[in-house]
Amino acid sequence: MDALKQTLWLYIELMRLDKPIGILLLLWPTLSALWIAAEGWPDLKVFSVFVLGVIIMRSAGCVVNDYADRNVDGHVTRTINRPLIRGDVTSKQALILFASLGLLALFLVAQLNELTMWMSLVAMLLAAIYPFMKRYTYLPQVFLGMAFGWAIPMAFAAQTNAVPTIAWLLFLANILWTTAYDTFYAMADREDDMFAGVKSTAILFGDDDLVIIGVLQFMFLLVMVLIGGQLEMSISYYLGVLGAGLLSIYQHYVAKDKQPAHCLLAFLNNNWVGGVIFLGIVFHYALS
DSSP: OHHHHHHHHHHHHHHTTTSTHHHHHHHHHHHHHHHHHHTSSOOHHHHHHHHHHHHHHHHHHHHHHHHHTTTTGGGSGGGTTSHHHHTSSOHHHHHHHHHHHHHHHHHHHTTSOHHHHHHHHHHHHHHHHGGGHHHHOSOHHHHHHHHHHTHHHHHHHHHHSSOOHHHHHHHHHHHHHHHHHHHHHHHHTHHHHHHHTOOOHHHHHGGGHHHHHHHHHHHHHHHHHHHHHHHTOOHHHHHHHHHHHHHHHHHHHHTTTOOHHHHHHHHHTHHHHHHHHHHHHHHHHHHO
């Protein structure tokens, strides 16, 4: 029994279920899209599939990311103790787990309409290729935004069997937001990444990192305001966007010295950004 518990914990570590920040950062925009698509509470089956899908796909993404970085993570202070690096999980076991999670995700999406099923193939492709982007481009954070954001048009497809323009605006907003917060994350690893020879927006932006993050955050908030105008949202929505803006300012205060620990705190604070925007959306439809 102890051996079983130990093995289970290793897989939990590999999927990063012990660190749910990634699940939350994927969940908030997904839920926001579902609420907008349904103009309130979404269909219960659709809601359940997407919540479970978020957990499964984020877990699958972590597994394939660690597999892709198995020769790199040992050179990065923050990742040196991950299961694959310690040798507690083999590469073959990681690939089997990734395939199993992918099949489980496909089973879930099979409960939805045909349009959503076809779109799920793009989601799987993005999840599989994202971890390798840091080898070939300085913009892996943009690809992460696409991978995380693809749940948005899928949510509209599942709820309404269509993907309107507003879904793509939300998708764009999510790419901007993800690129900004994941650059904070990459800033914490910048020196190690440069030594290991992998690329990131933090390396690309260099000394202008905080300025460019600020521009990305402003553009994100601007798109969210435009979305509010298109949807004729009430004051509760805009209060959520305002809260997100104030939190973004706070993140720059926290990370102003660019110390790795402070950059990670700024990154983690984005959980509240997604949360307050979602709450603004929920209150809008609840009070309408």
